Amino acid sequence: MNFEYTEEHLAVRDAAREFAQTELLPGVIERDTEGKFPAEQVKKMGDLGFMGMMVDPKYNGGGMDAVSYVLAMEEISKIDASASVCMSVNNSLVCWGLEKYGSEAQKEKYLPRLATGEIIGAFCLSEPEAGSDATSQRTTADLHGDHYLLNGTKNWITNGSSASVYLVIAQTDASKGHKGISAFIVEKNSEGFVIGKKEDKLGIRGSDTHSLMFTDVKVPVENRIGEEGFGFNFAMENLNGGRIGIAAQALGIASGAYELALAYSKERKAFGKPISQHQAIQFKLADMATQIEAARLLVLKAAWLKDQGEDYAFASAMAKLYASEVAMNVTIEAVQVHGGYGYVKEYHVERLMRDAKITQIYEGTSEIQKIVISRSIIR
Numbered sequence: 048m049n050f051e052y053t054e055e056h057l058a059v060r061d062a063a064r065e066f067a068q069t070e071l072l073p074g075v076i077e078r079d080t081e082g083k084f085p086a087e088q089v090k091k092m093g094d095l096g097f098m099g100m101m102v103d104p105k106y107n108g109g110g111m112d113a114v115s116y117v118l119a120m121e122e123i124s125k126i127d128a129s130a131s132v133c134m135s136v137n138n139s140l141v142c143w144g145l146e147k148y149g150s151e152a153q154k155e156k157y158l159p160r161l162a163t164g165e166i167i168g169a170f171c172l173s174e175p176e177a178g179s180d181a182t183s184q185r186t187t188a189d190l191h192g193d194h195y196l197l198n199g200t201k202n203w204i205t206n207g208s209s210a211s212v213y214l215v216i217a218q219t220d221a222s223k224g225h226k227g228i229s230a231f232i233v234e235k236n237s238e239g240f241v242i243g244k245k246e247d248k249l250g251i252r253g254s255d256t257h258s259l260m261f262t263d264v265k266v267p268v269e270n271r272i273g274e275e276g277f278g279f280n281f282a283m284e285n286l287n288g289g290r291i292g293i294a295a296q297a298l299g300i301a302s303g304a305y306e307l308a309l310a311y312s313k314e315r316k317a318f319g320k321p322i323s324q325h326q327a328i329q330f331k332l333a334d335m336a337t338q339i340e341a342a343r344l345l346v347l348k349a350a351w352l353k354d355q356g357e358d359y360a361f362a363s364a365m366a367k368l369y370a371s372e373v374a375m376n377v378t379i380e381a382v383q384v385h386g387g388y389g390y391v392k393e394y395h396v397e398r399l400m401r402d403a404k405i406t407q408i409y410e411g412t413s414e415i416q417k418i419v420i421s422r423s424i425i426r
Protein backbone atom coordinates (compact mmCIF):
# COMPACT_ATOMS: atom_id res chain seq x y z
CA MET A 48 0.00 0.00 0.00
CA ASN A 49 1.31 3.40 -0.96
CA PHE A 50 -0.34 6.63 0.16
CA GLU A 51 2.08 8.89 -1.70
CA TYR A 52 1.18 11.02 -4.69
CA THR A 53 3.48 10.91 -7.72
CA GLU A 54 5.28 14.04 -8.89
CA GLU A 55 2.78 14.28 -11.71
CA HIS A 56 -0.14 14.18 -9.25
CA LEU A 57 1.40 16.98 -7.22
CA ALA A 58 2.08 19.07 -10.32
CA VAL A 59 -1.54 18.71 -11.48
CA ARG A 60 -2.85 19.54 -8.01
CA ASP A 61 -0.62 22.63 -7.75
CA ALA A 62 -1.56 23.83 -11.24
CA ALA A 63 -5.27 23.49 -10.42
CA ARG A 64 -4.78 25.27 -7.09
CA GLU A 65 -2.93 28.13 -8.78
CA PHE A 66 -5.57 28.42 -11.49
CA ALA A 67 -8.41 28.43 -8.95
CA GLN A 68 -6.78 31.14 -6.86
CA THR A 69 -5.82 33.42 -9.72
CA GLU A 70 -8.61 32.88 -12.26
CA LEU A 71 -11.65 31.59 -10.38
CA LEU A 72 -11.53 33.41 -7.06
CA PRO A 73 -11.82 36.92 -8.51
CA GLY A 74 -15.48 37.39 -9.40
CA VAL A 75 -16.77 34.17 -7.88
CA ILE A 76 -19.14 36.03 -5.52
CA GLU A 77 -20.50 38.21 -8.35
CA ARG A 78 -21.01 35.22 -10.65
CA ASP A 79 -22.91 33.45 -7.86
CA THR A 80 -25.07 36.51 -7.16
CA GLU A 81 -25.86 37.11 -10.83
CA GLY A 82 -26.13 33.45 -11.77
CA LYS A 83 -23.48 33.99 -14.42
CA PHE A 84 -21.86 31.03 -16.18
CA PRO A 85 -18.02 31.22 -15.93
CA ALA A 86 -17.57 31.06 -19.71
CA GLU A 87 -14.15 32.76 -19.89
CA GLN A 88 -12.83 30.73 -16.98
CA VAL A 89 -14.04 27.45 -18.48
CA LYS A 90 -12.30 28.38 -21.73
CA LYS A 91 -9.05 28.82 -19.80
CA MET A 92 -9.65 25.51 -18.02
CA GLY A 93 -9.81 23.96 -21.47
CA ASP A 94 -6.56 25.65 -22.51
CA LEU A 95 -4.86 24.24 -19.41
CA GLY A 96 -6.11 20.73 -20.11
CA PHE A 97 -8.70 20.45 -17.32
CA MET A 98 -11.68 19.69 -19.59
CA GLY A 99 -10.46 16.40 -21.03
CA MET A 100 -7.94 15.25 -18.47
CA MET A 101 -8.31 11.49 -18.92
CA VAL A 102 -8.84 11.50 -22.70
CA ASP A 103 -6.18 9.82 -24.83
CA PRO A 104 -3.68 12.39 -26.20
CA LYS A 105 -4.48 11.16 -29.74
CA TYR A 106 -7.85 12.94 -29.26
CA ASN A 107 -6.16 16.01 -27.73
CA GLY A 108 -6.73 14.84 -24.16
CA GLY A 109 -4.37 14.94 -21.19
CA GLY A 110 -3.92 11.17 -20.96
CA MET A 111 -3.94 11.45 -17.17
CA ASP A 112 -5.22 9.04 -14.57
CA ALA A 113 -8.38 9.40 -12.49
CA VAL A 114 -6.34 10.24 -9.38
CA SER A 115 -4.99 13.36 -11.14
CA TYR A 116 -8.52 14.22 -12.16
CA VAL A 117 -9.91 14.10 -8.61
CA LEU A 118 -6.99 16.13 -7.28
CA ALA A 119 -7.74 18.85 -9.84
CA MET A 120 -11.49 18.63 -9.15
CA GLU A 121 -10.89 19.12 -5.42
CA GLU A 122 -8.79 22.24 -5.93
CA ILE A 123 -11.17 23.85 -8.42
CA SER A 124 -14.20 23.01 -6.26
CA LYS A 125 -12.64 24.68 -3.22
CA ILE A 126 -13.15 27.97 -5.00
CA ASP A 127 -15.87 27.61 -7.62
CA ALA A 128 -18.21 24.63 -7.66
CA SER A 129 -20.10 26.10 -10.63
CA ALA A 130 -16.96 25.83 -12.75
CA SER A 131 -16.14 22.39 -11.35
CA VAL A 132 -19.51 20.83 -12.18
CA CYS A 133 -19.03 21.94 -15.78
CA MET A 134 -15.59 20.32 -15.68
CA SER A 135 -16.91 17.14 -14.06
CA VAL A 136 -19.74 16.64 -16.56
CA ASN A 137 -17.47 17.31 -19.53
CA ASN A 138 -14.71 14.98 -18.29
CA SER A 139 -16.59 12.11 -16.77
CA LEU A 140 -20.07 12.02 -18.29
CA VAL A 141 -19.32 13.19 -21.80
CA CYS A 142 -15.67 12.61 -22.79
CA TRP A 143 -15.31 9.35 -20.89
CA GLY A 144 -18.55 7.86 -22.25
CA LEU A 145 -17.73 8.87 -25.81
CA GLU A 146 -14.20 7.57 -25.63
CA LYS A 147 -15.22 4.26 -24.06
CA TYR A 148 -18.36 3.49 -26.07
CA GLY A 149 -18.41 5.80 -29.09
CA SER A 150 -17.56 4.68 -32.63
CA GLU A 151 -14.21 5.76 -34.08
CA ALA A 152 -16.04 8.25 -36.31
CA GLN A 153 -17.88 9.74 -33.29
CA LYS A 154 -14.64 10.02 -31.33
CA GLU A 155 -12.80 11.69 -34.19
CA LYS A 156 -15.65 14.10 -34.80
CA TYR A 157 -16.32 15.23 -31.23
CA LEU A 158 -13.61 14.26 -28.77
CA PRO A 159 -10.72 16.51 -29.86
CA ARG A 160 -12.83 19.65 -29.43
CA LEU A 161 -14.49 18.43 -26.22
CA ALA A 162 -11.17 17.44 -24.67
CA THR A 163 -9.71 20.91 -25.20
CA GLY A 164 -12.82 22.74 -24.04
CA GLU A 165 -13.23 24.31 -27.48
CA ILE A 166 -16.77 23.00 -27.11
CA ILE A 167 -18.42 21.52 -24.05
CA GLY A 168 -20.84 18.69 -23.59
CA ALA A 169 -23.97 17.87 -21.58
CA PHE A 170 -25.41 14.59 -20.36
CA CYS A 171 -29.20 14.33 -20.64
CA LEU A 172 -30.81 11.57 -18.60
CA SER A 173 -33.17 13.26 -16.11
CA GLU A 174 -36.72 14.13 -17.10
CA PRO A 175 -39.64 15.80 -15.34
CA GLU A 176 -40.88 12.32 -14.32
CA ALA A 177 -37.62 10.34 -14.41
CA GLY A 178 -35.07 11.48 -11.84
CA SER A 179 -34.02 8.75 -9.42
CA ASP A 180 -36.24 6.32 -11.33
CA ALA A 181 -34.12 6.72 -14.43
CA THR A 182 -35.61 3.76 -16.33
CA SER A 183 -38.95 5.62 -16.64
CA GLN A 184 -37.77 7.53 -19.71
CA ARG A 185 -40.58 9.32 -21.59
CA THR A 186 -38.34 10.80 -24.29
CA THR A 187 -38.68 8.66 -27.40
CA ALA A 188 -36.48 8.09 -30.43
CA ASP A 189 -38.32 6.46 -33.35
CA LEU A 190 -36.37 5.01 -36.24
CA HIS A 191 -37.23 6.32 -39.72
CA GLY A 192 -34.76 4.81 -42.20
CA ASP A 193 -31.38 6.47 -41.70
CA HIS A 194 -32.41 8.66 -38.78
CA TYR A 195 -34.37 8.77 -35.53
CA LEU A 196 -36.96 11.36 -34.57
CA LEU A 197 -36.41 12.47 -31.00
CA ASN A 198 -39.32 13.77 -28.92
CA GLY A 199 -39.47 14.66 -25.24
CA THR A 200 -38.22 16.89 -22.46
CA LYS A 201 -35.08 16.67 -20.34
CA ASN A 202 -34.69 18.43 -16.99
CA TRP A 203 -31.91 19.79 -14.79
CA ILE A 204 -29.33 19.63 -17.55
CA THR A 205 -25.91 20.93 -16.48
CA ASN A 206 -24.21 22.98 -19.26
CA GLY A 207 -27.74 23.17 -20.72
CA SER A 208 -27.19 26.27 -22.84
CA SER A 209 -23.40 26.43 -22.98
CA ALA A 210 -22.93 22.93 -24.42
CA SER A 211 -22.61 22.21 -28.13
CA VAL A 212 -22.91 18.43 -27.89
CA TYR A 213 -25.61 16.62 -25.88
CA LEU A 214 -25.60 12.93 -24.99
CA VAL A 215 -29.32 12.18 -24.84
CA ILE A 216 -30.88 9.04 -23.39
CA ALA A 217 -34.21 8.04 -24.95
CA GLN A 218 -36.66 5.17 -25.24
CA THR A 219 -36.39 3.29 -28.56
CA ASP A 220 -38.67 0.39 -27.57
CA ALA A 221 -40.92 0.97 -24.58
CA SER A 222 -41.95 -2.70 -24.44
CA LYS A 223 -38.41 -3.70 -23.41
CA GLY A 224 -38.09 -1.60 -20.24
CA HIS A 225 -34.51 -0.48 -19.61
CA LYS A 226 -33.32 -2.75 -22.44
CA GLY A 227 -35.30 -0.54 -24.83
CA ILE A 228 -33.37 2.62 -23.96
CA SER A 229 -30.68 4.01 -26.29
CA ALA A 230 -28.13 6.84 -26.23
CA PHE A 231 -27.64 9.50 -28.90
CA ILE A 232 -25.34 12.39 -29.73
CA VAL A 233 -27.41 15.47 -30.50
CA GLU A 234 -25.92 18.70 -31.78
CA LYS A 235 -27.10 22.03 -30.48
CA ASN A 236 -28.32 23.56 -33.69
CA SER A 237 -30.58 20.66 -34.63
CA GLU A 238 -33.99 21.76 -35.83
CA GLY A 239 -36.70 21.19 -33.21
CA PHE A 240 -34.24 21.36 -30.30
CA VAL A 241 -35.21 24.16 -27.91
CA ILE A 242 -33.31 25.17 -24.79
CA GLY A 243 -35.78 26.02 -22.02
CA LYS A 244 -35.45 28.45 -19.15
CA LYS A 245 -32.42 28.61 -16.92
CA GLU A 246 -33.12 27.37 -13.39
CA ASP A 247 -32.73 29.89 -10.54
CA LYS A 248 -30.98 27.71 -7.99
CA LEU A 249 -30.02 27.68 -4.30
CA GLY A 250 -26.36 26.89 -5.10
CA ILE A 251 -23.94 26.35 -7.98
CA ARG A 252 -25.71 29.41 -9.32
CA GLY A 253 -23.09 30.05 -12.01
CA SER A 254 -23.73 26.65 -13.55
CA ASP A 255 -26.25 26.87 -16.37
CA THR A 256 -28.96 24.35 -15.62
CA HIS A 257 -31.76 24.16 -18.17
CA SER A 258 -34.65 22.06 -19.33
CA LEU A 259 -34.40 20.96 -22.98
CA MET A 260 -37.24 20.25 -25.38
CA PHE A 261 -37.00 18.00 -28.43
CA THR A 262 -39.73 18.01 -31.09
CA ASP A 263 -39.13 15.72 -34.06
CA VAL A 264 -35.38 16.34 -33.82
CA LYS A 265 -33.69 14.39 -36.61
CA VAL A 266 -30.76 12.37 -35.25
CA PRO A 267 -28.73 10.34 -37.80
CA VAL A 268 -28.38 6.62 -37.01
CA GLU A 269 -24.60 7.09 -36.91
CA ASN A 270 -25.10 9.32 -33.86
CA ARG A 271 -26.43 6.44 -31.76
CA ILE A 272 -23.86 5.34 -29.17
CA GLY A 273 -23.52 1.57 -29.25
CA GLU A 274 -26.40 -0.73 -30.14
CA GLU A 275 -30.07 0.00 -29.67
CA GLY A 276 -30.99 -0.92 -26.11
CA PHE A 277 -27.55 -0.09 -24.70
CA GLY A 278 -28.51 3.41 -23.51
CA PHE A 279 -29.43 2.62 -19.92
CA ASN A 280 -26.29 0.62 -19.25
CA PHE A 281 -24.32 3.38 -20.97
CA ALA A 282 -25.87 5.94 -18.60
CA MET A 283 -25.17 3.81 -15.51
CA GLU A 284 -21.55 3.15 -16.50
CA ASN A 285 -21.06 6.84 -17.18
CA LEU A 286 -22.56 7.75 -13.82
CA ASN A 287 -20.21 5.40 -11.97
CA GLY A 288 -17.34 7.61 -13.10
CA GLY A 289 -19.40 10.80 -12.84
CA ARG A 290 -20.01 10.05 -9.18
CA ILE A 291 -16.25 10.03 -8.55
CA GLY A 292 -16.12 13.53 -10.03
CA ILE A 293 -19.00 14.76 -7.88
CA ALA A 294 -17.50 13.10 -4.80
CA ALA A 295 -14.28 15.04 -5.53
CA GLN A 296 -16.34 18.19 -5.96
CA ALA A 297 -18.00 17.61 -2.56
CA LEU A 298 -14.57 17.00 -1.04
CA GLY A 299 -13.33 20.28 -2.52
CA ILE A 300 -16.31 22.24 -1.21
CA ALA A 301 -15.69 20.75 2.26
CA SER A 302 -11.95 21.35 2.26
CA GLY A 303 -12.39 24.88 0.89
CA ALA A 304 -14.79 25.73 3.73
CA TYR A 305 -12.53 24.07 6.30
CA GLU A 306 -9.46 26.03 5.16
CA LEU A 307 -11.40 29.28 5.43
CA ALA A 308 -12.73 28.37 8.89
CA LEU A 309 -9.27 27.38 10.11
CA ALA A 310 -7.69 30.64 8.89
CA TYR A 311 -10.52 32.73 10.33
CA SER A 312 -10.32 30.96 13.70
CA LYS A 313 -6.68 31.98 14.02
CA GLU A 314 -7.43 35.64 13.28
CA ARG A 315 -10.69 36.24 15.09
CA LYS A 316 -10.32 37.00 18.78
CA ALA A 317 -12.95 36.49 21.47
CA PHE A 318 -12.60 36.52 25.26
CA GLY A 319 -9.02 37.74 24.87
CA LYS A 320 -7.62 35.07 22.53
CA PRO A 321 -8.01 33.71 18.99
CA ILE A 322 -11.13 31.57 18.80
CA SER A 323 -8.90 28.67 17.61
CA GLN A 324 -7.70 28.57 21.23
CA HIS A 325 -11.19 27.80 22.50
CA GLN A 326 -12.04 24.14 22.79
CA ALA A 327 -15.50 24.71 21.32
CA ILE A 328 -13.85 25.70 18.02
CA GLN A 329 -10.96 23.22 18.27
CA PHE A 330 -13.40 20.31 18.45
CA LYS A 331 -15.26 21.57 15.41
CA LEU A 332 -11.98 21.85 13.47
CA ALA A 333 -10.94 18.37 14.58
CA ASP A 334 -14.25 16.87 13.41
CA MET A 335 -14.07 18.73 10.10
CA ALA A 336 -10.47 17.65 9.42
CA THR A 337 -11.22 14.01 10.28
CA GLN A 338 -14.31 13.82 8.09
CA ILE A 339 -12.49 15.46 5.19
CA GLU A 340 -9.59 13.03 5.44
CA ALA A 341 -11.96 10.04 5.48
CA ALA A 342 -13.83 11.44 2.45
CA ARG A 343 -10.54 12.04 0.64
CA LEU A 344 -9.47 8.44 1.16
CA LEU A 345 -12.78 7.15 -0.23
CA VAL A 346 -12.54 9.46 -3.26
CA LEU A 347 -8.94 8.49 -3.97
CA LYS A 348 -9.71 4.79 -3.53
CA ALA A 349 -12.55 5.01 -6.08
CA ALA A 350 -10.30 6.87 -8.54
CA TRP A 351 -7.46 4.42 -7.96
CA LEU A 352 -9.73 1.42 -8.58
CA LYS A 353 -10.80 3.03 -11.84
CA ASP A 354 -7.16 3.49 -12.81
CA GLN A 355 -6.45 -0.17 -12.01
CA GLY A 356 -9.26 -1.29 -14.31
CA GLU A 357 -11.14 -2.76 -11.32
CA ASP A 358 -14.88 -2.49 -10.66
CA TYR A 359 -15.49 0.90 -9.05
CA ALA A 360 -19.31 1.26 -9.00
CA PHE A 361 -19.50 0.37 -5.30
CA ALA A 362 -16.54 2.56 -4.35
CA SER A 363 -17.79 5.57 -6.33
CA ALA A 364 -21.24 5.34 -4.72
CA MET A 365 -19.64 5.16 -1.24
CA ALA A 366 -17.32 8.07 -2.04
CA LYS A 367 -20.18 10.24 -3.30
CA LEU A 368 -22.50 9.32 -0.43
CA TYR A 369 -19.93 10.09 2.23
CA ALA A 370 -18.17 13.07 0.65
CA SER A 371 -21.46 14.86 -0.03
CA GLU A 372 -22.57 14.38 3.58
CA VAL A 373 -19.20 15.67 4.75
CA ALA A 374 -19.57 18.67 2.43
CA MET A 375 -22.90 19.51 4.04
CA ASN A 376 -21.70 19.00 7.64
CA VAL A 377 -18.41 20.82 7.19
CA THR A 378 -19.85 23.84 5.39
CA ILE A 379 -22.54 24.28 8.06
CA GLU A 380 -19.84 24.14 10.74
CA ALA A 381 -17.62 26.54 8.76
CA VAL A 382 -20.45 29.08 8.76
CA GLN A 383 -20.83 28.53 12.52
CA VAL A 384 -17.10 29.11 13.14
CA HIS A 385 -17.40 32.40 11.25
CA GLY A 386 -20.42 33.47 13.31
CA GLY A 387 -22.26 36.43 11.78
CA TYR A 388 -19.52 36.89 9.18
CA GLY A 389 -20.25 33.40 7.91
CA TYR A 390 -23.76 34.48 7.04
CA VAL A 391 -22.67 37.16 4.56
CA LYS A 392 -21.37 36.63 1.03
CA GLU A 393 -17.99 38.29 1.45
CA TYR A 394 -16.62 35.41 3.53
CA HIS A 395 -17.45 32.69 0.94
CA VAL A 396 -18.60 30.00 3.38
CA GLU A 397 -22.33 30.68 2.95
CA ARG A 398 -21.91 30.07 -0.80
CA LEU A 399 -20.01 26.86 -0.16
CA MET A 400 -22.82 25.75 2.17
CA ARG A 401 -25.41 26.40 -0.54
CA ASP A 402 -23.21 24.70 -3.15
CA ALA A 403 -22.73 21.64 -0.93
CA LYS A 404 -26.41 20.68 -0.98
CA ILE A 405 -26.51 19.72 -4.65
CA THR A 406 -23.80 17.11 -4.17
CA GLN A 407 -26.34 15.07 -2.16
CA ILE A 408 -28.81 15.32 -5.04
CA TYR A 409 -27.29 15.20 -8.52
CA GLU A 410 -25.73 12.20 -10.27
CA GLY A 411 -27.85 10.04 -7.96
CA THR A 412 -29.20 11.24 -4.61
CA SER A 413 -27.71 9.93 -1.38
CA GLU A 414 -30.65 7.53 -1.22
CA ILE A 415 -29.76 6.16 -4.70
CA GLN A 416 -26.13 5.71 -3.63
CA LYS A 417 -27.42 3.65 -0.69
CA ILE A 418 -29.39 1.48 -3.15
CA VAL A 419 -26.25 0.93 -5.24
CA ILE A 420 -24.15 0.15 -2.15
CA SER A 421 -26.68 -2.13 -0.46
CA ARG A 422 -27.38 -4.11 -3.66
CA SER A 423 -23.66 -4.67 -3.97
CA ILE A 424 -23.38 -5.84 -0.36
CA ILE A 425 -26.41 -8.14 -0.45
CA ARG A 426 -26.08 -9.81 -3.87
Ligand code: CAA
Pocket residue numbers: 132136170172173178179180181182203204205225279280283284286287360409410411412415418419
Ligand atom coordinates in the same frame (compact mmCIF):
# COMPACT_ATOMS: atom_id res chain seq x y z
N1 CAA B 1 -23.34 0.45 -12.75
C1 CAA B 1 -23.49 -0.36 -13.81
N2 CAA B 1 -24.68 -0.88 -14.15
C2 CAA B 1 -25.74 -0.56 -13.38
C3 CAA B 1 -25.64 0.28 -12.25
C4 CAA B 1 -24.37 0.79 -11.94
N3 CAA B 1 -24.17 1.61 -10.91
N4 CAA B 1 -26.87 0.41 -11.70
C5 CAA B 1 -27.71 -0.32 -12.44
N5 CAA B 1 -27.03 -0.90 -13.46
C6 CAA B 1 -27.53 -1.78 -14.51
C7 CAA B 1 -28.00 -3.10 -13.92
O1 CAA B 1 -26.92 -4.02 -13.82
C8 CAA B 1 -29.02 -3.54 -14.97
O2 CAA B 1 -28.35 -4.00 -16.11
P1 CAA B 1 -28.70 -5.41 -16.80
O3 CAA B 1 -30.17 -5.46 -17.01
O4 CAA B 1 -27.89 -5.42 -18.05
O5 CAA B 1 -28.28 -6.43 -15.83
C9 CAA B 1 -29.66 -2.22 -15.37
O6 CAA B 1 -28.71 -1.20 -15.07
C10 CAA B 1 -30.96 -1.94 -14.66
O7 CAA B 1 -30.68 -1.93 -13.29
P2 CAA B 1 -31.78 -2.14 -12.18
O8 CAA B 1 -32.65 -3.30 -12.52
O9 CAA B 1 -31.05 -2.16 -10.88
O10 CAA B 1 -32.66 -0.82 -12.36
P3 CAA B 1 -33.54 -0.07 -11.30
O11 CAA B 1 -34.53 0.68 -12.07
O12 CAA B 1 -34.01 -1.01 -10.23
O13 CAA B 1 -32.52 0.92 -10.53
C11 CAA B 1 -30.99 2.73 -10.30
C12 CAA B 1 -31.49 1.55 -11.13
C13 CAA B 1 -29.66 2.31 -9.68
C14 CAA B 1 -31.91 3.19 -9.22
C15 CAA B 1 -30.81 3.81 -11.39
O14 CAA B 1 -32.07 4.16 -11.92
C16 CAA B 1 -30.10 5.06 -10.90
O15 CAA B 1 -28.89 5.06 -10.77
N6 CAA B 1 -30.88 6.14 -10.69
C17 CAA B 1 -30.30 7.44 -10.43
C18 CAA B 1 -30.12 8.18 -11.72
C19 CAA B 1 -29.12 9.27 -11.61
O16 CAA B 1 -28.06 9.12 -11.01
N7 CAA B 1 -29.43 10.39 -12.22
C20 CAA B 1 -28.51 11.49 -12.26
C21 CAA B 1 -28.80 12.33 -13.46
S1 CAA B 1 -27.39 12.86 -14.30
C22 CAA B 1 -26.83 14.25 -13.50
O17 CAA B 1 -27.22 14.59 -12.43
C23 CAA B 1 -25.73 14.90 -14.24
C24 CAA B 1 -25.54 16.34 -14.01
O18 CAA B 1 -26.00 17.14 -14.80
C25 CAA B 1 -24.65 16.82 -12.93
